[in-house]
Every structure is written in structure tokens, then in C-alpha cells.
Amino acid sequence: MKRRVGIYIHIPFCRKKCNYCDFLSFPLEETKPEETQSKTKKSAYLKALCEEIRQSHSRLKDCVADTVFIGGGTPSLLSGEEIEELFDELRSCIPLSEDAELSMEMNPGTARPDRLAAYRRAGINRVSVGLQSACDKELELLGRIHTFAQFEQTYAMLRESGFSNLNVDIMSALPFQSMETYAETLERVAALKPEHISAYSLIVEPGTPFYDRFAEGEGQNALPDEETDRRMYAYTTEYLKERGYHRYEISNYARDGFACRHNLKYWQMEEYIGFGLGSASYFGGKRYKNTEDFGTYLSAQGRDEKREETALAREEEMEEFMFLGLRTMRGVPKKAFYDRFGVQMCEVYGSVIDKYVQSGLLVSDSCLRLTDAGIDVSNTVMADFLLSVSV
Numbered sequence: 001m002k003r004r005v006g007i008y009i010h011i012p013f014c015r016k017k018c019n020y021c022d023f024l025s026f027p028l029e030e031t032k033p034e035e036t037q038s039k040t041k042k043s044a045y046l047k048a049l050c051e052e053i054r055q056s057h058s059r060l061k062d063c064v065a066d067t068v069f070i071g072g073g074t075p076s077l078l079s080g081e082e083i084e085e086l087f088d089e090l091r092s093c094i095p096l097s098e099d100a101e102l103s104m105e106m107n108p109g110t111a112r113p114d115r116l117a118a119y120r121r122a123g124i125n126r127v128s129v130g131l132q133s134a135c136d137k138e139l140e141l142l143g144r145i146h147t148f149a150q151f152e153q154t155y156a157m158l159r160e161s162g163f164s165n166l167n168v169d170i171m172s173a174l175p176f177q178s179m180e181t182y183a184e185t186l187e188r189v190a191a192l193k194p195e196h197i198s199a200y201s202l203i204v205e206p207g208t209p210f211y212d213r214f215a216e217g218e219g220q221n222a223l224p225d226e227e228t229d230r231r232m233y234a235y236t237t238e239y240l241k242e243r244g245y246h247r248y249e250i251s252n253y254a255r256d257g258f259a260c261r262h263n264l265k266y267w268q269m270e271e272y273i274g275f276g277l278g279s280a281s282y283f284g285g286k287r288y289k290n291t292e293d294f295g296t297y298l299s300a301q302g303r304d305e306k307r308e309e310t311a312l313a314r315e316e317e318m319e320e321f322m323f324l325g326l327r328t329m330r331g332v333p334k335k336a337f338y339d340r341f342g343v344q345m346c347e348v349y350g351s352v353i354d355k356y357v358q359s360g361l362l363v364s365d366s367c368l369r370l371t372d373a374g375i376d377v378s379n380t381v382m383a384d385f386l387l388s389v390s391v
């Protein structure tokens with residue numbers, strides 16, 4: 001039987017850099033004066049990407065991909081033909097299962113009907129739209145390229161084009177955001193009835209304009225305090241539950257049958273292969289990481305020489321298995337732990353489990369999972385799993 005893997009493809013281009021973003025992405029203007037330069041940069045990247053996919057043919061010969069995720073960046077800056085070519089290349093390298101989930105990230109303001117039709121022809125059957133907020137002032141502060149009205153147009157266009165599996169990304173804990181403006185975002189998004197909603201709390205990352213402005217000193221006062229952040233989180237879970245969305249991961253909510261299968265692979269530590277600048281893979285018990293340097297990535301030799309490869313020690317694999325699995329509401333199945341490592345979970349983590357079960361932060365039955373109180377302090381609980389392995 002073929003080995004089932006997920007595929008991630010990274011498109012690092014955005015129209016402009018958002019003020020909070022520390023993802024591996026950079027601006028690619030589509031406007032006239034730089035059109036030629038942008039096209040050259042984009043086509044050089046796509047050429048290298050296709051080369052990388054082609055070169056992995058022998059490694060993937062016994063595999064079938066049941067999920068593909070095109071992320072970024074803003075993959076919807078690619079034309080319909082470019083996405084179709086990318087999928088042609090992928091299909092000639094690895095078969096895609098009949099029921100494969102083929103996702104793509106999209107930013108409002110970049111969608112066009114002709115492109116959407118081509119994306120569907122290429123096989124895309126799930127689109128994740130980056131909204132972040134329904135409040136135009138917040139969008140402006142975030143440095144997003146769109147308004148809420150433009151998001152609504154994109155959303156309508158996606159539905160008209162036949163996409164029946166949509167995710168919308170929103171964010172809480174933004175500077176100057178109040179419980180009221182956050183609730184309005186949540187309500188306006190839920191009213192559109194997407195199949196999936198991702199609701200992340202903003203983290204002010206070093207190296208971003210937000211960090212200079214809000215990480216220290218008086219700027220910090222603009223951020224909602226911890227208590228408000230928790231209230232926003234609790235409100236999200238409650239509000240969405242009443243509308244038929246179940247929380248299946250700390251920050252992800254879906255209607256029945258619409259959990260993101262690709263992201264579940266990460267959380268359940270299944271195998272995936274990443275293509276593109278800076279992308280990561282987990283395959284055959286090893287982690288791989290591509291170079292983050294654009295120029296290096298463009299040359300086959302540079303790509304190979306700069307790809308990092310790390311074989312995970314058994315202890316590290318156990319830690320990651322726990323750490324990632326605890327993000328899901330199902331938790332970590334004890335049987336899966338035993339099947340994978342040949343040792344009972346309680347033999348490895350007995351004292352940590354006892355400690356957190358007694359303090360009401362974990363539940364332990366056939367699976368080990370966080371309680372609501374545990375989710376509030378999940379980083380602390382998970383850190384104990386990272387540090388406690390002693391087998």
C-alpha cells in the first residue's frame with residue numbers, strides 16, 4: 001500500500017508586508033512599473049519550485065498525497081495558469097488521492113473570477129481567506145491591503161465560483177481592539193457561514209513594525225490585557241459552538257466534516273513534504289528545512305547544500321508527539337502513543353500527567369487532553385512535556 005503524505009507548497013510573495021507579519025514573505029508589486037521585474041522574480045521562483053518537485057520524484061515514488069496546502073505569502077498572486085502548471089508538475093511527481101483535500105490561501109483583493117475558475121480546474125477544493133478583522137480601522141492598523149467590503153466581495157466570488165469548503169482567518173488581541181469590535185468581527189464572519197474559522201490571538205513578534213510600536217513601554221497599553229484576551233477566547237468558543245462549529249484544535253473551529261485534514265497531519269505528527277522557500281518536511285523520522293535565502297533557493301545546488309536535515313531522537317519524537325497532539329481537542333490517544341513508541345504513555349509521563357490531572361488542567365482517559373482551564377495555560381503545561389522526558 002502507498003504511503004500517505006501531505007504536501008505543503010510555499011509561495012513567499014505578498015502585495016505588501018503587513019505590520020505584524022514575521023512569516024517568510026516579501027512584497028511583490030503587481031503594478032505596472034515593476035511588472036517586468038515582478039514577473040521575472042515570480043517566474044524564476046516558480047521554475048525553481050517545479051525543479052524541486054521534479055527532483056523529489058524518486059523519493060516520493062511509493063507515496064500518495066491525500067492533502068496539498070499552498071500557503072504563503074499570498075498564493076492567490078499566482079495566475080490561474082501558474083497554479084495549473086504547478087499542479088501538473090505535482091501530479092506528474094506524486095499521485096493525488098481521489099478524495100484529496102487541496103487547499104490554498106487567498107487574500108481579499110487578489111481574487112479574480114478568471115483566476116478562481118482556473119484554480120478549480122487545477123483541483124483546488126478548499127480556500128482559506130485571510131480576513132483578520134471586520135473593522136476597517138483595525139485592518140488599516142494591521143497594514144492589510146483590503147477592507148471588509150473587499151473581503152465580502154472575495155467571499156461572494158468564491159461561493160459563486162463553486163467553492164464549498166471555505167476557511168476565514170480572524171485575529172483577537174489586536175492593539176486598540178475592544179471586546180465589542182472583536183465580537184463584531186466574529187459575528188459578521190459567522191453570519192457568512194464558512195465551513196471553518198481559524199481564530200488566532202495576535203503575538204507581537206520581534207522584527208515587525210508592531211514590535212517597535214507595541215512590544216514595550218507605553219505602546220503595550222494599546223494591547224488588550226490578559227483577562228480580555230481570555231474573555232475573547234472564551235467568547236469565540238461559546239459563540240461558535242452555538243452556531244454549529246466545534247473547536248477541534250486550540251484555535252480552529254469547523255462544522256462537522258470540515259476540519260482541515262492537512263493541518264491535522266501536523267498536529268498528529270504524520271508525514272508531510274514541503275516544497276519552496278523555507279519550507280519544512282517531516283518524512284521517514286527526519287525533519288528537513290529548506291533555505292530561507294531567496295537567491296540560494298533559486299539554484300539547485302544551493303537548495304541541496306543549504307537544506308537542513310535532522311534525525312529526531314526517540315525522546316524528541318515523543319515530546320513533539322505530545323506537544324502537537326495536545327493542541328487538538330481529541331488530545332493524544334494513549335494507544336497511538338504505545339503503537340508508535342512501544343511504551344505506555346504513563347511510564348514516560350506519569351508524574352506530569354498526575355500533577356496536571358490533579359490540578360484540573362488535563363483529562364486522562366483513553367486520550368490525554370487539555371481541559372478548558374488547561375487551554376488557558378497551555379504553553380506552561382506543554383513545556384512540562386518538553387522538559388520531562390527521561391527514558
Ligand code: SF4
Pocket residue numbers: 013014015016017018021022023025072073074107130
Ligand atoms: S498577507 Fe499574510 S503573509 Fe503576507 S504579509 Fe500579510 S500576514 Fe504576512
